[in-house]
Amino acid sequence: MFVFATTEPNRIPDTILSRVQRFDFRMLTEEEIFTRLREMAIAETIAFEDGALRLVAQYAFGSMRDGQSILEQAAVLGDGRISASLVEEMLGLVGTEAAMDLVRAVVGGGAEEAMRKFASLLSRGADLKFLFLSVVDILRDAAVWRFTEKDDLLFRHSPSSLARMKELCAIRAREEWMFLLDIAFRSEKDVLGTEFPRLGFELLLLRLVNAPGLLAVEGLAGEEPASVRGRRPADAAEAPGAPAPKARTTVAQRVPAGGPLQSAGGDLADPSAAAKGKGEARREKEDVWGEIRRTLEGKRKPLLMALLLQMRGRLEGDEMVIACPHQMQLDRLREEDKWPVLVQAVEEVVGRKVPIRLVTEPEKKSPASDGPEDGESGLDKKALADPMIAEVLREFEGATILEIRPAPAGGPPPLEEGAGEREPDEGREETEEAE
Numbered sequence: 335m336f337v338f339a340t341t342e343p344n345r346i347p348d349t350i351l352s353r354v355q356r357f358d359f360r361m362l363t364e365e366e367i368f369t370r371l372r373e374m375a376i377a378e379t380i381a382f383e384d385g386a387l388r389l390v391a392q393y394a395f396g397s398m399r400d401g402q403s404i405l406e407q408a409a410v411l412g413d414g415r416i417s418a419s420l421v422e423e424m425l426g427l428v429g430t431e432a433a434m435d436l437v438r439a440v441v442g443g444g445a446e447e448a449m450r451k452f453a454s455l456l457s458r459g460a461d462l463k464f465l466f467l468s469v470v471d472i473l474r475d476a477a478v479w480r481f482t483e484k485d486d487l488l489f490r491h492s493p494s495s496l497a498r499m500k501e502l503c504a505i506r507a508r509e510e511w512m513f514l515l516d517i518a519f520r521s522e523k524d525v526l527g528t529e530f531p532r533l534g535f536e537l538l539l540l541r542l543v544n545a546p547g548l549l550a551v552e553g554l555a556g557e558e559p560a561s562v563r564g565r566r567p568a569d570a571a572e573a574p575g576a577p578a579p580k581a582r583t584t585v586a587q588r589v590p591a592g593g594p595l596q597s598a599g600g601d602l603a604d605p606s607a608a609a610k611g612k613g614e615a616r617r618e619k620e621d622v623w624g625e626i627r628r629t630l631e632g633k634r635k636p637l638l639m640a641l642l643l644q645m646r647g648r649l650e651g652d653e654m655v656i657a658c659p660h661q662m663q664l665d666r667l668r669e670e671d672k673w674p675v676l677v678q679a680v681e682e683v684v685g686r687k688v689p690i691r692l693v694t695e696p697e698k699k700s701p702a703s704d705g706p707e708d709g710e711s712g713l714d715k716k717a718l719a720d721p722m723i724a725e726v727l728r729e730f731e732g733a734t735i736l737e738i739r740p741a742p743a744g745g746p747p748p749l750e751e752g753a754g755e756r757e758p759d760e761g762r763e764e765t766e767e768a769e
Contacts, residue, residue: 361396364388370398371405375416380409385418393425393464426461430495433468434502437476440542441505441514448539462531466522466538473515475499480508510546517541520678622683623647629679638672640724646695654680654688657695664692 338354340346368391375382390408394401404425408416411424422429428436432455439447455465475488480503485491491499503511521541524534627642645658645667658664667673681687 362398363396364391364394367391367394367396367398367401371401374402374405375409378409379414380405381415383417386416386421389418389421389425389427393427423459425464426459427464428455428458428460428468430468430472430491431498432460433465433472434495434498436465437469437472438502438505440539441502441510441546445540445543448543449536452535452539456532462535463526466518466525466535470515470518472499472502473511473518476503476506477508477511477515479503480506480511506546513545514542517545520681622649625683626679629683630675633675633679635672635675637724638667638675641667641672649684649688652688654684654690655693656690657693659694659696661694664694667692 338346338350343351343356343358368387371387371390372382372384375387386408387405390401390404394404404421405416408421408424412420421427436448436451436455439451443451456462471489475491476499478487479485479499485496488496488499506514518538521534521538525531525538526534528534623646626647627639630639630642641663644660644663645656647654647656649655656664656667667676677690680690
């Protein structure tokens with residue numbers, strides 16, 4: 335009988351998995367790890383604080399082996415005595431209070447205060463991984479408390495930190511806290527899965543600072559200003575601080591044939607202005623697709639970009655429509671290494687979660703597109719749209735095309751002089767000499 339143990343079962347070949355019995359062991363709870371660590375510390379005559387062991391159990395993340403390793407390191411570093419401050423210093427933890435200060439700077443102070451607070455924590459030796467987890471915990475507690483107002487559903491807090499937590503929750507509405515938590519949760523790869531974690535963390539802070547503005551812009555579409563709401567049209571136009579009427583709010587109404595077009599307010603509507611408004615709306619939707627592609631270029635996903643170059647995208651109402659002539663390309667877009675990245679990019683550009691619908695549509699050719707494309711952008715598009723190059727990028731995930739050169743005009747390059755066929759006599763003479 336052979337027993338295999340691994341933390342990465344996805345790397346075991348299917349031919350092995352089909353011939354074995356598989357047992358998935360759950361992670362240990364913090365309380366179980368704490369109880370076992372306490373027994374070990376007493377057996378080894380190590381002086382400890384309960385708060386220190388609970389910190390070790392929390393950051394063991396369900397692994398008894400990792401918890402034991404942290405305990406041994408802390409015992410050696412503390413010369414047989416383990417305190418909570420020692421564990422925090424050893425692991426690079428910032429503590430709940432410091433994490434709340436950083437979140438408060440984000441939601442209340444703005445970008446400058448948040449960046450200065452983050453730099454100060456780094457100068458004190460904060461570990462970016464544990465700092466990120468602490469910020470996520472604070473955002474989670476804020477969202478949960480705003481929705482439930484139940485203290486027992488929060489992570490462990492001292493009486494002082496719980497009071498500060500409630501003060502922090504009052505700064506934003508519950509929808510905003512949920513939105514901030516969603517942004518932080520989706521930014522894990524940008525912070526922990528990159529070679530530049532500090533830049534990724536700073537990008538997260540800027541996203542969190544900008545998030546309330548995204549929610550405010552989203553709410554402007556269906557909400558009137560408080561100073562205008564409830565007034566008559568004539569009074570609303572004279573209200574101080576009321577926004578000036580925009581050209582796009584003029585909606586043409588149907589009238590009998592031959593009659594003039596009138597706006598909602600009774601004024602004559604200019605057909606050219608209506609056409610201009612439609613053109614601007616169309617350009618805005620096209621700009622959304624272009625911005626989505628530019629966002630994905632920054633994520634260094636060459637294979638995904640190669641697929642999107644063969645597609646067209648547009649924002650229709652509350653959904654994003656992506657069209658392509660080939661269903662096979664749309665199916666590849668739904669692969670697990672591409673679809674979540676695309677969904678996140680659409681959400682970042684649009685500013686909210688929108689459903690994505692994939693449709694097959696025949697390719698629409700304009701007169702300008704019939705001719706050959708010139709310039710470097712045309713070469714890049716042709717190269718990335720080539721199925722063979724797309725397959726190479728798929729095989730070598732993360733590869734980058736450094737340079738694209740046009741093929742030389744005309745036929746193959748001429749052979750070097752003297753490299754052609756030899757005369758029959760010359761070949762015969764060489765044969766006779768060899769004999």
